[in-house]
Amino acid sequence: MFRIGGIGPPVMLLGVLVLLHLCVMSIGEPFKNGDETRHVMTGVFVRDALADWHTSTADPREYAVKYYVQYPALGIIIWPPFFYGVEGLAMWGFGTSYLVARVVVYLFAILAGVYAYRLFRFTHGSTTALIASAAFGLAPLVFNYTDYVLLEIPALALVLGSIYHFEKYLKDTRSKDALLACLLAALAALTRFDAVILLPFVLFRLGFTRQFGALLRRPVIVGVLLALLLTVPYYLFTWRVYGAGIQHAATSGASAAATSWLDVRNFYLYPSFIPEQIGWTGTVAAAFGMICCLWRDRSGCGVYAALLTATYLTLVPLAEPDARHAIYWVPALVLFAARGIVIAFGAHVRAMVVVAILLITCLAIETIGPLRKNNWSTDYLTGTDEAASQVLAKWSGELPIMYDGQLNGAFIYAIRRRDPQRRTTVLRGDKILYSVYCDPTGGYEEYAKSDREVMELIHRYDPEYIIVEDPEVFIQTPAGSRLRHVLREHPADYKLDDVIPFRTTMDSFAASRLLVYRKLIRNPVRIPVSSLPVMAIQNTVTVK
Secondary structure, eight states, X not given: OOOOOSSHXXXXXXXXXXXXXXXXXXXXXXXXXXXXXXXXXXXXXXXXHHHTHHHHHHSHHHHHHHHHXXXXXXXXTTBOSHHHHHHHHHHHHHOSOHHHHHHHHHHHHHHHHHHHHHHHHHHHHHHHHHHHHXXXXXXXXXXXXXXXXXXXXXXXXXXXXXXXXHXXXXXXXXXXXXXXXHHHHHHHHTTOGGGGGHXXXXXXXXXXXXXXXXXXXXXXXXXXXXXXXXXXXXXXXXXXXXXXXXXXXHHTOSSTTOOOTTOHHHHHHHHHTHHHHHHHHHHHHHHHHHHHHHHHOTTTTHHHHHHHHHHHHHHTTSSOOOGGGGGGGHHHHXXXXXXXXXXXXXXXXXXXXXXXXXXHHHHXXXXXXXXXXXXXXXXXXXXXXXXXXXXXXXXXXXXXXXXXXTTHHHHHHHHHHHOTTOOOOEEEHHXXXXXXXXXXXXXXXXXXXXXXXXXXXXXXXXXXXEEEEEXXXXXXXXXXXXXXXXXXXXXXXXXEEEEEEOEESOHHHHTOEEEEEEEOSOOTTOOOOOEEEEGGGTEEEEOO
């Protein structure tokens, strides 16, 4: 059997993948899925909490509430805290730029690649590991999500690390591996809630290998207790504060694309996402590899069958089907693809090399080829930073600034980054005039039901500038349309100061622009914002 040994080939592969990312890396602002803006801004919050150590530790809840009222674009509670801790530390040391946050994700991507290779090599040797690792790094879902500040890649890295050390412990029974498996599992659960797939995975593997007795060994007991100590307090707190939101998202969904709990469509939707995740070439190769593994390698592929099954069974009941949620089974799929090549062509080295190169080339074309329309760059967007810069250049230094639109988090981040003294307060239209939970299908409530009420609320809080996306992007709401109508139809109260276009590869944003209005009539008795509705937790946060 042909084998590739030594550290050289995997290091070269890692270098090639890093170089590819550098070649297509976009220069823009956080925007992806809307979530990215929260992930970046929450890292800034952690950085600021570290800088304000004495204040933030004296009363953490009050500090977080005050910060949120000033910069209402945080992901705390909505998502677990581990990634934000790492990101915040990086920003504390290297600044609050978007690039710093992206570098953190790139480092997690490298960790994911290292653990994927080590797991593949541990179960199937260096040759299969190299082919599978190349397919893993070039899988469209993995490659594309590495370029954004989202939680999928960090969570995947930690899940892979936990699985690798778990498998090592089952074979070698070394205490270090048991402790690392449990620690990484806890950190994965503190990065994304869906890392809970590790629980059914472990049960499947212990059942398949008939090693349930491993749960009674001292290193495992210590590791499990450590994991529980790290995760249970946070999960209990989150369930108390955000339990209703989690239940709503899981059973009913929070977007127009949501299904429902145990919806029959979910059973075929997740398999239908596979070509989007690993490309059509990878999908065909993975299907062929599964057949080969059933024929020649059932026991060796048990870990990947367990990962595939655990991911499917965990996610299928949920009401938010999305290709990115099932990122955890991508390592299993690419392993099957690589294993099929080795099983079918391993006796003929040249044929195996040719087929492996063909697979990797086709994957690269499927992943990187579409970037030609973006001048060989991943999707990007700019505009909110320019708006923040122009507004702050003319800002009086006292009054709040208001923003309404999908990119409120990107604008809030740009304001905070350009105002390191943190003097500015940003108002959100979807907190002052109305509330929406992801989109109106998830929940919608209005606080201003007429043009007059809109003007009264704006005058009450008296923002110096009001910036709106026009037309509204993705989500159109009656209150949002009413706000734009008021600004447009009352030039004596609101002067259009500037129009800033979006420069982007995204058609939805390219059709919109930022309108910057200056409020002309001041309110001498304006009321500072002291509380904000948070529909996700079905509550209002209030500064004491």
